[in-house]
Amino acid sequence: MLTANELNFSGGPGALPKSVLTMVQQAIDSVPEVGLSILGISHRSRWFADVLAETEQNIRDLLSLPDSHAVLFLQGGATLQFSMIPMLLLSGSNKTxxxxxxxxxxxxxxxxxxxxxxxxxxxxxxxxxxDHLPHNADLAFSADAAYLHYVSNETVEGVQFHEVMGRDDVLRVCDMSSDFLSRPIDVNRFDIIYAHAQKNIGPAGVTVVIIRKSLLTRSQDHFPAMLDYRNHLKAQSNYNTPPVFSIYVVLLISRWLKNDIGGLANMAKINAEKAAALYRVIDESNGFYRGFAAVENRSLMNVVFNLATPALEADFLNYAASKGVSGLAGHRSLGGIRASIYNGMTLEAVQYLCQLMAEFSAKTSA
Amino acid sequence: MLTANELNFSGGPGALPKSVLTMVQQAIDSVPEVGLSILGISHRSRWFADVLAETEQNIRDLLSLPDSHAVLFLQGGATLQFSMIPMLLLSGSNKTxxxxxxxxxxxxxxxxxxxxxxxxxxxxxxxxxxDHLPHNADLAFSADAAYLHYVSNETVEGVQFHEVMGRDDVLRVCDMSSDFLSRPIDVNRFDIIYAHAQKNIGPAGVTVVIIRKSLLTRSQDHFPAMLDYRNHLKAQSNYNTPPVFSIYVVLLISRWLKNDIGGLANMAKINAEKAAALYRVIDESNGFYRGFAAVENRSLMNVVFNLATPALEADFLNYAASKGVSGLAGHRSLGGIRASIYNGMTLEAVQYLCQLMAEFSAKTSA
Incomplete structure (x- = not known):
């Protein structure tokens, strides 16, 4: 029997694995190693220093991260990175x-x-x-650019790059908020990767930034202290009080990825199976369900589709709700239906949704 | 029997009320009104809009907040406010x-x-x-200042202003991170008040900013979007994904303050009793315990004191630990002992600490 949390297809904050939720619940009362609520433990404690160190190490292990790159846990979401990155790499430069x-x-x-x-x-x-993405060959990259920025997976539209974009001789910056740690990547080819936690790796409130350390020699003296990456690097993400709770959940997720799932290659395989199952239902529905993204750009994280009319979409959402499934309404900017199937979503729950979709189309077409 | 969480005198993140922890634990599995884990509920849901609205309303009620002031829930801690406020009020001005x-x-x-x-x-x-604070009469305030900034309670040193500082004809900005909602204040006399949550009102990860709306007409067009207060005001603190979990805990604390405690006048009375009990033990110890702050500037939130030698302080911390009490080590910059007695700390737990202090001095002096 799948629980309501397991059948939550929300676009984010997304569902977390059941075993992790159980450990988080325990930690609200008492973190086993400390004997105190996670909400009352000092961020200057030895225990929390260990939490930060282990979380970083797990992410390093999962991504085979080279020493050239630092891992930071910051506040402000991807939105603050939208600014911090150009402040670091573009401000005061005559490059583009x-x-x-x-x-x-x-x-x-x-x-x-x-x-x-x-x-x-x-x-x-x-x-x-x-509904579709460019290929590298479609774009006129310049060798003189300050950097290239792209988003690996667009959560709202459900399109995902399945190749690395840009030139290897230009700084490459990628927002991986909605597919970070969902598949292996070659970090060496990236200079900055950032991802807020609330899709694949934890609750809202913390953002992971992987940054090539050599970029941090650039002056940031006149930046607000919280926007100076060097402060966070030097303090090992403990510059001011970090979001202790959110980081602890990221630790639990990183352990789950390493120990329960067995690494990112396995995670990618499971994610591909989940997505394939849903797209199969769409493709075999004779147009009852209509995928939004071009087939080659389909996201493995957000399966976005429409039914013939908004009224039918509303019926579908009601039917899903009656079967215990939630979070399927599309993003407010696009409408339609969106099934978000981040790491925490099980294949079993996806299969339950596939079954439900088949039932609904049969029932409605009959 | 007091639990480990109740006997946690940490300087911050600080202990939260037992009844709130129980509700938070429930919410990790399932928020009663929603039926889903708090960690997987969309920040765009109707439920979370209601959470934001009720939290704001509770803070308005507790402080009798005038319509002239907005209440915002932001990321980045007090440290980001250290920058955002001068960016808004000082940058580009020729005032001081x-x-x-x-x-x-x-x-x-x-x-x-x-x-x-x-x-x-x-x-x-x-x-x-x-170890002591100035009075208004000691300071040469200018009528031409861009604004006055001060910190109402210094967490590390344990000194607290018991008067409102500055001139009423100059903008008044106050960091109330460690005594916000611990006592009634006359908000009308302040133009910006800010407080991170992790002392009196919730977990780390969210900062409450109360700001006079008329200040927000100032241009912030060239600021990073996350540092533009207008974006947060317009979106009712839901501009990008906010720290949903932390804000939910602030809601529970605000309900507890209104309904269980009965408002800030009652809270202030309890806080004064707790502080008086501890300072009494210090004052009656014949110099065994030595209060750091001048008597008239003593903080009702952080009771900072020393024993004769660091070795004796270490003995005291060990003795306290053996009796189930934690979090008493002073801030790393000052050393000594600090008992933090924020809103969530009960009088009963403080009395337990007082008893323990009396026992330790008797035992050691014997």
Whole structure:
């Protein structure tokens, strides 16, 4: 019997694994190693220093992270990174930053960068259509760019890059908020990767930033202290009081990925199976369900689709709710249906949704 | 029988009320009104909009907040406010901001302001001594200042202002991180009040900002979007994904303050009783315990004291630990002993500590 939490297909904050929720619940009363509530433990305690160190190490292990890159746990979400990154890499430079705009989130990132310096739009998804993505060959990358920025997975539209974009001789920055730790990546090819936690790796309130340390020699003296990456690096993400609770949950998720799942190759395999099952139902529905994304750009994290009419979509959501399934309404900017199947979502729950979709189309078409 | 959580005198994150911890534990599995884990509920849900609205309303009720002031829930801690406030009120102005520097935290705030404009130090606690505070009559306030900034309670040193500082014709900004909602205040006399949650009102990860709305007409167009107060005001603290969990705990605390405690006048009375009990033990110990703060500046939140030698202090901490009491070690910058007795700490637990202190001095002096 699947629980309500297991059948929560919310776009984010997303569902977390059952075993992790049980440990979090225990920690609200008492963290086993400490004997105190997680909500009352000092961030300057030895225990929390160990939490930070182990979480970082687990992420390093999962991604085979080279020593050249630092791992930071910051506040402010991806949205603050939209600004901090151009402040570091673009402000005061006469170079141009290149942005690939493929949806809601990459648009927001570009607007922030324009406050800090010159920006070129290599791909304008608003014009080209948000249902598909460019290939490298479609884009005129410059060797002189300050950096390239793109979003690996657009949560709202359900499109995902399945190749690394850009040139290896230009700084590469990627917002992986909605597919971080969902599959192996070659971190060496990236200079900054950032991801808020609330999709695949924990609750809202903490953002993971992986940054090539050599970039941090750039002056940030005049930045607000919280926006100076060097302060966070030096203090090992304990510069001011960090979001202790959220980081602890990220630790539990990183342990689960290593020990229960067995690493990112296994996680990617499970995620691919989940996505394949849902897209199969869509493709075999004779147009009853209509996938939003072009087939080659389909996201393995957010399966976005429509039914013939908004009224039918509302019926479908009601039917799903009557079967215990929640979180399927599309993003407010796009409407339709979105099944978010982040790491924490099980194959069993996805199969339950597939069954339900088949039932609904049979019932409605009959 | 007092539990380990009830006997946690940590300087912050601080202990939360037992009844609130029980509700938080429930919410990790399932928020009663929703039927889902608090960690998997969308910040765009109707339920979370209601959480934000009720939390704000409770704070308005507790403080009798006038309509002139907005209540915001932000990320980045007090440390980000150290920068956002001078960016808003000082940057690009030819006026001077006035800072009263009375300890560790007000020092940090002043350093950030100096990045944005001219700052005058009205009181230099490093020179004057951190064990006492100035009176209004001691300070040369200017009618032309951009604003006055001070910290109402210095957590590290255990000194607290028991009067409102500054002139009523100059903008007044106060960091109340460690005594917010611990006593009634006349909000009308303040233009910005800010407080991170992890002392009196919740877990780390969220900061409450009360700001006079008329200040927000100032241009912030060139600021990073996350540092533009107008974005947060317009979105009712739901601009990007907020720290849902931390805000939910603040809601539970605000309900507890209203319904269980009966408002801030009652809370202040309880807090005064707790502090009086501890200071009485110190004062009646014939110098065995030595209060750090001047008597008239004693904090009702952080009772900081020393014993004759660091070795004796270590013995005391061990003795306390053997009796189930934790969190008493002083801040790393000052050493000694600190008993933090925020709202969540009960009078009963304080009396237990008083008893233990009396036992230890009797045992040691014998």
């Amino acid at each position: 930053a290149e942005y690939i705009e493929t949806g809601y989130w990459s648009h927001k990132a570009r607007v922030e960068a324009e406050k800090e310096g010159k920006v070129t739009l290599l791909w304008d998804g608003m014009k080209e259509g948000l | 901001a006035e800072y009263i520097e009375t300890g560790y935290w007000s020092h940090k705030a002043r350093v950030e302001a100096e990045k944005e404009g001219k700052v005058t130090l009205l009181w230099d606690g490093m020179k004057e001594g951190l």
